[in-house]
Amino acid sequence: MDKIYLDNAATTPLSEEVIDAMVSVMKVTYGNPSSTHSFGQEAKILIEKTRREVADYLHVTPSEIIFTSCGTESNNMIIKSCVDHLGVQRIITSPLEHKCVAETVLEMKNRRGVEVVYLRPDQKGDLDLAKLEELLKNSDKKTLVSLMHANNEIGNLLDIKKVAEICKENNTLFHSDTVQSMAHMDLDFSQIPVDFASCSAHKFHGPKGSGFAFIRKSSGLKGIITGGPQERSLRAGTENVCGIVGLGKALELSLKNMSDYASHIKEIKNYAIEKLAAEIEGVKFNGRSAEEGSLYTVLSVLLPFKDPMIGLKLDMNGIAISQGSACSSGASKPSMVMMMILDEEEMDNSTPLRISFSHLTTKKDIDALIDALKKIASDSKIEKTNIEHR
Ligand code: PLP
Numbered sequence: 001m002d003k004i005y006l007d008n009a010a011t012t013p014l015s016e017e018v019i020d021a022m023v024s025v026m027k028v029t030y031g032n033p034s035s036t037h038s039f040g041q042e043a044k045i046l047i048e049k050t051r052r053e054v055a056d057y058l059h060v061t062p063s064e065i066i067f068t069s070c071g072t073e074s075n076n077m078i079i080k081s082c083v084d085h086l087g088v089q090r091i092i093t094s095p096l097e098h099k100c101v102a103e104t105v106l107e108m109k110n111r112r113g114v115e116v117v118y119l120r121p122d123q124k125g126d127l128d129l130a131k132l133e134e135l136l137k138n139s140d141k142k143t144l145v146s147l148m149h150a151n152n153e154i155g156n157l158l159d160i161k162k163v164a165e166i167c168k169e170n171n172t173l174f175h176s177d178t179v180q181s182m183a184h185m186d187l188d189f190s191q192i193p194v195d196f197a198s199c200s201a202h203k204f205h206g207p208k209g210s211g212f213a214f215i216r217k218s219s220g221l222k223g224i225i226t227g228g229p230q231e232r233s234l235r236a237g238t239e240n241v242c243g244i245v246g247l248g249k250a251l252e253l254s255l256k257n258m259s260d261y262a263s264h265i266k267e268i269k270n271y272a273i274e275k276l277a278a279e280i281e282g283v284k285f286n287g288r289s290a291e292e293g294s295l296y297t298v299l300s301v302l303l304p305f306k307d308p309m310i311g312l313k314l315d316m317n318g319i320a321i322s323q324g325s326a327c328s329s330g331a332s333k334p335s336m337v338m339m340m341i342l343d344e345e346e347m348d349n350s351t352p353l354r355i356s357f358s359h360l361t362t363k364k365d366i367d368a369l370i371d372a373l374k375k376i377a378s379d380s381k382i383e384k385t386n387i388e389h390r
Pocket of ligand 1: 009010069071072073098100148151152177180199201211
């Protein structure tokens, strides 16, 4: 059976070119970048080249890019350091954030006594930015706003520029978890006055265990991992040279092909929307995922029947797909994002499914998914009728 991969928001397969670049570092450029001899300096040169490429993409200066182990570490570092080193007393966030932001914010509340205010989303998953403005205008507390750019479950895009401008006008720090949008969209931080952002290479065909934090120089943020002076003393520890080079190669490929990849994926996404609507009666799409204003790599579907085993059943049919975020899969509780945007009836009688695409996804993959879903839907109908007649 040919296996089908439709879980690219969880992670993406490594590109061949990325593997080659990383293997070369592992075999040849194995020096410690902090060493002053030539082996070390060769490794250091590769890191600085990547840092410059990342900085050019974001229109920032290289010293504002700090390599980390992943998106989770970047988000942790930013939020924790804002509280510990910049005196943040209040965090305004939303219940739609990824667990690595949500749990970190909660920890800051429980362990540091930080006030946490949640902006509640409406049924489309949109946030009330007028409310944000009001909250910022009516308090003197040192505040961090932490709102993700592209939602990993429903794909909703935040108007990051507008939020950054609101925060700037109100002298407030702004962090955006940009893990899902980095390398998939143009991001110009010389025009978007965001203070902090995060990136994870495995979301765009780079390696796992490699990411970075964007830290605006003027913010004065400090690191939370202490030790050596690596990464301008903001993140101690010998750099993952191979991972950083892999991130750089993956970014280079993503940027070079961005418009081709985006138009291919948008075509596949539209095909999936039309075909699902035509072939599965009663299907709906969550948040803005089937509309403008959503990340093109994500489509969140609401199937008109209840089947908590859907992921397993599709996997048995050779199709890898998530119901929501990979970090929450296996959890018995429904996802917070779904709880926020679905009503009780929808929660009781339907099943969310997240299709996430890459440039490698084909229409045939979508056809196979829809065939499998139709079979599962019809089995579920038969099962329901049997239960009713028992
Ligand atoms: N933020 C978002 C929006 C994500 O989707 C993810 C990964 O699923 C992360 C953060 C965490 O990234 P990492 O897997 O690199 O820790």
